[in-house]
Amino acid sequence: MSDVSEKPLQNWILLHPTYLQMQKLEVEDKEQIHAAFLVYMDLTEVRRWKEVSCVKSLELQLVLLEGREKEGAPIQTVLPLPVHRSLTHKSIRQVLDRGYSMLLCAVASDSTLVYQRMTDGLVTPDPPVGPFQDAGRRQHRKRRQQH
Numbered sequence: 001m002s003d004v005s006e007k008p009l010q011n012w013i014l015l016h017p018t019y020l021q022m023q024k025l026e027v028e029d030k031e032q033i034h035a036a037f038l039v040y041m042d043l044t045e046v047r048r049w050k051e052v053s054c055v056k057s058l059e060l061q062l063v064l065l066e067g068r069e070k071e072g073a074p075i076q077t078v079l080p081l082p083v084h085r086s087l088t089h090k091s092i093r094q095v096l097d098r099g100y101s102m103l104l105c106a107v108a109s110d111s112t113l114v115y116q117r118m119t120d121g122l123v124t125p126d127p128p129v130g131p132f133q134d135a136g137r138r139q140h141r142k143r144r145q146q147h
Contacts, residue, residue, distance in 0.1 A: 013037060018054065022063050025056040031082050035107035036063035039080040042113055043067060051075075059094045066100065078103045078115075096120050 013019050019037045027033055036054060043049040043065065052067030065078040077100045081087060087104070095102050095118075102118040 022054050025054065025063055027056060027061055027063050029061065032062055032080065032085070035082050035105075036065060036080040038107055038111055039078060039105045039113060040065055043078065057094065060091050064095065064098075075100045076103060077101070078105055080105045080107055082106075083108045083114075092118055 013034075016037070018040055019033075022033050022036055022040075025033075040052060040054065043052050044067075047069070049067040049069055050071050050073075052065055055064050055066060056062075057064050063080065065080065066075055067078070068075055077095055077098055079095050079102060081104065083106045092102075092104075104116045104118050106114045106116070108114075
């Protein structure tokens with residue numbers, strides 16, 4: 001005879017204090033709350049962010065996360081969103097207007113997370129890293145010099 005309890009197993013997520021706190025924010029979109037919790041767990045347990053908290057966006061009726069990548073780093077806002085949900089420029093603007101840099105996190109149905117940094121305006125890309133050469137131009141110059 002085994003010592004296994006006959007009680008049905010409960011989903012640990014539903015009992016997690018942070019998940020319960022997110023539910024108290026009274027956001028109607030339960031799927032977005034679930035996505036926010038998955039992102040919260042990734043930020044705190046995997047990426048080791050500091051001071052991660054959840055806040056409600058009154059305008060968007062969504063759970064946002066705020067935290068620091070490392071001790072002393074600036075606060076960032078993370079917008080967790082199920083991958084099939086659409087987002088408008090106006091909603092991105094409302095999150096950016098909070099005054100912190102923003103990460104959009106798309107959450108797939110298999111719990112895959114994809115982060116995308118959102119900025120206010122255009123950002124010049126960083127130059128490539130490594131010993132890159134433009135072989136096409138060099139070969140063209142060599143051919144031109146030979147003729």
